[in-house]
Structure formats: C-alpha cells, structure tokens
Amino acid sequence: MMWLPSLILGVWTLFSHSTAEGAMQEAKHFVVDIISINGEEFVVKDENGKEATIHVGTETEKFGQVQAGDRVDAWIFPNGQAKTLMILRSGAIIRAEREQQKQQELQQRAEAQPEQPRPAESAPR
Numbered sequence: 001m002m003w004l005p006s007l008i009l010g011v012w013t014l015f016s017h018s019t020a021e022g023a024m025q026e027a028k029h030f031v032v033d034i035i036s037i038n039g040e041e042f043v044v045k046d047e048n049g050k051e052a053t054i055h056v057g058t059e060t061e062k063f064g065q066v067q068a069g070d071r072v073d074a075w076i077f078p079n080g081q082a083k084t085l086m087i088l089r090s091g092a093i094i095r096a097e098r099e100q101q102k103q104q105e106l107q108q109r110a111e112a113q114p115e116q117p118r119p120a121e122s123a124p125r
Contacts, residue, residue: 027075027083034070034091042066042082044074056082067091 032044035051045051054076056062061084066072069091075083 027077030074030076031088032072032074034066034068034072037066037068044072052080054080054082056085060085063087069094 030044030046032046035043035045037043040055040057042054042056043051044054054074056066060082063085064070064087066085066087067090070087071089071091071094073084073086073088077083
C-alpha cells in the first residue's frame with residue numbers, strides 16, 4: 001500500500017509531462033496581422049485573409065510590445081492559445097509605407113496626365 005501514492009505521482013508526472021510536450025509540439029507557425037486587442041483576446045488575420053481570435057496570456061512569450069496593426073510571427077496551439085509572438089513589422093511602419101506608396105501613385109498619375117491648356121487671358125481694358 002505504501003507504493004500506491006508513489007505510483008500515482010509517477011504516472012501523473014509522466015502523463016502531465018508528455019501532455020505538455022505534446023501540446024508544445026502541436027503549436028503551428030503563422031504570419032498574422034493583429035487586427036484588434038481586447039485584454040488577452042487578439043483578433044488576427046492570416047496571409048489568406050482568414051480571421052481568428054487567439055488568447056495571449058502571461059504564459060505567451062512576446063518579443064516586442066505587440067500592438068494592433070503589427071505583423072507578427074505567431075506560434076499557436078490548436079486550442080487558440082498563443083505560445084510565442086514576435087513582431088516582424090510594426091503597424092506604424094506599415095501605415096507609413098502605405099501612405100508613401102499612395103503619394104507615389106498620385107505623383108505618377110499627375111506626371112502621366114498631359115498638361116491641360118490654360119484658357120486665354122483677356123487683355124486689360
């Protein structure tokens with residue numbers, strides 16, 4: 001009877017350890033944009049446009065101060081728990097690049113349009 005508690009503890013340790021290892025091995029890698037953050041719930045969109053909600057808790061490894069608009073490397077368990085988040089591109093940089101691209105496109109359009117003739121000015125009377 002003395003061995004029963006040791007056996008139970010040993011079996012529990014074996015299963016809890018293998019379950020934790022199995023969960024770690026199941027985390028999948030995604031590149032996602034963070035759409036919104038509400039506490040520990042993050043809405044993300046993958047490269048195919050699919051949105052999902054993930055849980056980012058104290059156990060999640062975060063590399064950088066993650067904010068809405070950021071593009072991140074994410075390792076996520078099938079249950080939606082984020083294992084690791086690492087910023088690839090800051091949302092502020094992404095917005096600045098889009099604005100710069102928009103300005104370049106406007107400039108190219110303006111340069112491509114032929115100059116409009118100006119109406120003839122009337123002579124002073």
